[in-house]
Amino acid sequence: MQSDRFLKAILAAALGVASIAIGAPETVPAKETPAFREFNERVRRYLKLPKSAPALRNTKEGEEIVQRRHALAQKIQEERSHAKPGDIFSHKVAEEFRRVIQGAFDGPKGPNVRKTIRQGEPVAGWRPIVNAEYPDKLPLTTVPPTLLLLLPMLPPEVSYRIIGHDFVLEDTEARVILDLIPGIIP
């Protein structure tokens, strides 16, 4: 995505954050490789899915928030009833993610990345399934910011998640697992 490149260039160059704070070659913002381009395109395709649930608005009614979330989740699950692992993280895309994530863990900042996951209360005992809802009772493992700097930037509708050793793409509001790369997190 052009905007991704632009924002990351701002982050790395204008703000000096990436260079000052991180600096290591492993954390240079990811190039827009063909695999990441393909990933971005697949995400864009997902966003075009018709979702008829009413837009969430500010409310004092907790029930409205919960009902809307479940309605949206149901709609996504219906629209993607045949969804399976690899629909978004195709083989080529998954390999690129694996290369970048592995590089972050193996690089000089690897111990800090591992520490972030450890401190972020890693989820154990639940394996994500494509099209399933993320369980309410489970915490969200903190996604290491170093990783987020290296991976394609996402629109707000979707988020990366780490669940145990699996790397997951989730619908942010509906909290539906859209796709996953199993066993990619060391």
Add this chain to the structure above:
Amino acid sequence: MRILRYLTLFALVLQGQDVTLPLKANSVRFAAIGDMGTGQAAQYQVAQRMLLFHQKFPFNFVITLGDNIYGGGSPTELERKFEIPYKPLLDVGVQFYAALGNHDDTNQRFYKFFNMNGQQYYTFKKENVRFFALDSNYMDPKQLIWLEKELANAGSEWKICFFHHPLYSSAAAHGSSTELRTILEPMLLKYGVQVVFAGHDHVYERIKPQHGIYHFVEGASGELRVGNLRKTVLTEVGYDQDRSFLSVEISGDELYFQAVSRTGVTVDSGTIRRPVHEEQ
């Protein structure tokens, strides 16, 4: 035994609370709570203590440092873990400004009581103080760019950031979030942020100033890990024997703080004079 414990607590609740804060005219007054959303008795008792404290120190708003609603997947959870315990404060017009923790559903940003207006990270201003609520659970490049822009344009005398994961902490359970610190701290220094509030570790700790920035950890307003604080070289003052909340008053170039336990004991208090960073 249990009855006796509750009676003791009740007696303590009836006691007055000494306020060390100066209550200056036109000051900015707020409280900070973290890791509170358990729905258990201890959370309610801290909320009750806050109400009593409010009678002597009428703070206008509360910042929450994440883990606002543990396991908050059902509508009743929001009531039981937020609306009911803090109803007396809400009724007297106290506003809450939330930051999200790793136990929070990101859809809480639409919960009107949290004043997030649908945003996972946001900023607001009170008099000469600009607050920045961040989502430390998902510090992506977009958020960093947003923060940079907002800090650069803030213009306020005081700049305060609050979020869930502490950049510095001496608690054994989690400790300092070093990766987050590596990314955030240069920006906070560059733009002259003076104070950071965080939670996540279920203790109270005031950190010795780090590069001129004052860090508070208040993650014991509902949850608690007794004896979890190791009191390292980072620790200025720490408390891990009971739940607590933090109250703050800012007037001109001075920030006054008082940390109060569930039973009304002042566990820390002091004054911070607004440091001027060279980078400013």
